[in-house]
Amino acid sequence: MSETLTEPVKNEQALDQPLRVAGRAFVSRLIVGTGKYRDYPAMQACLDASGAEAITVAVRRERLIDGEGRSMLDYIDTDRYTILPNTAGCFSADDAIRVANLGRELLDQLDNPGKDWVKLEVLNDKKTLLPDPVGTLEATKALTDDGFKVMCYTSDDPVMAAKIRDAGAASVMPAGSPIGSGQGVINRNSLAIILELLKDPENGGDPDYPVIIDAGVGTASDVAIAMELGADGVLLNTGIAHAEDALRMAHAMRHACIAGRLAYLGGRIPMKRYATASSPWDGVISYIPGE
Amino acid sequence: MNEATLKVTVNGEAKRVERGTVRELLGSLGYPERGVAVERNRRVVPHAELTATAVAEGDVFEVVSLVGGG
Numbered sequence: 001m002s003e004t005l006t007e008p009v010k011n012e013q014a015l016d017q018p019l020r021v022a023g024r025a026f027v028s029r030l031i032v033g034t035g036k037y038r039d040y041p042a043m044q045a046c047l048d049a050s051g052a053e054a055i056t057v058a059v060r061r062e063r064l065i066d067g068e069g070r071s072m073l074d075y076i077d078t079d080r081y082t083i084l085p086n087t088a089g090c091f092s093a094d095d096a097i098r099v100a101n102l103g104r105e106l107l108d109q110l111d112n113p114g115k116d117w118v119k120l121e122v123l124n125d126k127k128t129l130l131p132d133p134v135g136t137l138e139a140t141k142a143l144t145d146d147g148f149k150v151m152c153y154t155s156d157d158p159v160m161a162a163k164i165r166d167a168g169a170a171s172v173m174p175a176g177s178p179i180g181s182g183q184g185v186i187n188r189n190s191l192a193i194i195l196e197l198l199k200d201p202e203n204g205g206d207p208d209y210p211v212i213i214d215a216g217v218g219t220a221s222d223v224a225i226a227m228e229l230g231a232d233g234v235l236l237n238t239g240i241a242h243a244e245d246a247l248r249m250a251h252a253m254r255h256a257c258i259a260g261r262l263a264y265l266g267g268r269i270p271m272k273r274y275a276t277a278s279s280p281w282d283g284v285i286s287y288i289p290g291e
Numbered sequence: 292m293n294e295a296t297l298k299v300t301v302n303g304e305a306k307r308v309e310r311g312t313v314r315e316l317l318g319s320l321g322y323p324e325r326g327v328a329v330e331r332n333r334r335v336v337p338h339a340e341l342t343a344t345a346v347a348e349g350d351v352f353e354v355v356s357l358v359g360g361g
Contacts, residue, residue: 057359
């Protein structure tokens with residue numbers, strides 16, 4: 001936790017420490033996906049507006065070049081962003097490990113710092129897109145042993161979160177709600193337990209271990225809520241890409257992430273049932289002392 | 292059976308291709324020099340080894356790129 005501020009800060013960055021994952025520092029705590037955008041220029045503008053320094057991409061059989069001869073990579077500044085290849089669409093540990101290795105090869109060609117990273121998803125089925133916990137754990141172990149920095153998508157189950165951390169994941173990324181559902185954080189209690197288990201030293205946790213809320217974000221307040229709970233970051237895609245005005249929403253998500261984080265560091269007031277006046281009673285006109 | 296050609300599978304599709312290197316195979320299928328990763332029989336062929344790796348009968352390839360995703 002940061003020191004309490006006693007003087008005005010001269011720049012925003014003095015308000016917080018960077019997010020650290022596997023030795024890499026990110027000033028922005030927002031990680032965004034690159035899927036589902038209207039076109040590449042829209043994606044490029046939204047990545048920029050989100051403030052994200054890490055972005056996730058998928059690995060597919062499709063050709064890199066679109067009908068107009070443009071590649072997604074023509075719209076991504078590979079010096080600016082850490083690119084996290086994901087294993088979305090994989091339903092077995094074996095497939096996820098293969099895709100991670102293909103992603104590593106693609107990022108190695110780009111000489112991008114994300115080359116040994118993977119956003120691991122081992123899914124159970126297409127309808128729920130919930131993780132297969134057994135396959136997730138197996139792939140986390142195998143990829144970690146192979147030198148990958150594994151950022152691991154999981155459900156909001158605290159037991160699994162701890163097991164994934166123990167398997168060597170660089171970050172555990174519990175879902176706020178189902179992928180692409182826009183339901184936000186539907187089980188604050190589970191996420192709070194995960195954060196306590198993984199980050200609170202009194203519970204065997206490490207305050208520096210990054211827990212990032214991945215999936216389910218529908219709007220800016222969902223990001224703020226996740227960050228206010230004490231998450232180290234939020235990963236989202238559809239919440240921006242499918243917003244009516246994606247570019248405005250990208251700005252909103254950036255602000256929400258900062259707002260939620262600073263509110264967490266600021267320390268919210270306890271909730272009370274009854275009102276507490278903010279203005280003093282003394283000196284109100286017609287006030288009779290002692291009444 | 293024409294001995295100059297080999298039966299391989301590329302991205303799930305059976306194909307008959309000329310003998311040669313994996314680099315030549317990719318070129319014949321219209322893939323660009325950069326921006327693709329190749330898996331041959333479930334093992335990645337690093338970019339630097341594409342020219343030195345010969346295609347063999349029955350090889351199974353996956354050829355992939357980065358695309359938008361979350």
